[in-house]
Amino acid sequence: MNDKRPIYTETYSRRQRLVTIAAIVLALALVVLGVTWWLNRNPRPSSRTYPVMGVRLDQSDGPQDFSSFSANMFVYLKATEGASYVDDQFAINYDRAQGQGLPLGVYHYFSFDSTPTAQAQHFISKVSAVGTLPIGIYLVAYKADLPSDAQLTASVNTFMQQVATRFNRNFVIMGTPAMLARVKTLPTTVGRWVISTSRPKAATFWQYSNGAPLPGTDDPRYQSAVFVGSQAAFAAATNKTVR
Known part of the structure; x- marks a missing residue:
């Protein structure tokens, strides 16, 4: 006599397999949705x-028209690097942001391969206007x-003194907290200007x-920052001179 598996047992097993497959598909879909949300979230x-928020730009961001920027947003543009490099997009983006x-604000990418004096002279020779915000280093x-x-601090001090x-x-x-x-x-x-995904304990600007x-937008994506303080404090920092 042949043993025959009851039909309800086979049906139950088939249903269990379908439920398992459906659960796996659902889990994968949730993972994809979660990753998509994480990549596209706005962490402002x-x-x-x-x-007050703003962005830091360099030539990799290309020329900007700034039409999507609100009036109280600030912009920092990379101007120079080391003792010989000038950012390709600096001039056009400066004119457009000013317009x-x-x-x-403008900033200099500090090099450890050239003297602070050479870098300061390069910055002064290539940058004719520095906007309304503190000069970034x-x-x-x-x-x-x-x-x-100690050497780094002395070099930065020399650069600032000569640019001033x-x-x-x-x-x-x-820079980063470290x-x-x-x-x-x-x-x-x-x-x-603290570059960190975590809120800094003390900062003037926080690049988050x-x-x-x-x-309110999806693209493009920027190195985004906020001013740590009120709108009044930000206004007071604008065009502030060396004391």
Whole structure:
């Protein structure tokens, strides 16, 4: 006599397989949706706490028309790097941002391979106007053998002193918390632009993302930042000269 598996058992097994497959498909769909949301979310910090936001641009962002920027947004443009490089998009983006009436700042990418004096002379020779915001000095550990903290601080001080002879303007140092810690003995009048996904304990500007869209938009994506303070405090920082 042949044993025959009851038909209801086969039906139950088939249904279980279908349920399992459906659960796997649903889980994968949720993962895809979650990743999509994460990649496209706008991480802008609270506009109540940080009412003034802006972006930091370099030549990789290309020419901008700034039409999607609101009037109270600020823009920082990379102007120079080291002792010989000029950002390809600096001139056109400076003119366009200025034409839109946006609060505007420029920054220099500091090099560890040329002297601060050579870099200051290069900045002065290539930049004719520095906008309305403190001049930025961007520090990044692009190589392993960096100068000591004391040497780096002295070099940045030299650069600022020489640039200040041409532009009577305050400065802001840009970098990660680890990089900024290396120049913590700089004068308190020098602002800090902190690059971190976590809210910094103390900062003048907080760059919270290296690739976020403007509020209400999907693209393009910018190195986005907020001013740490009120609109009145931001206005007071505009066109502030060296004391």
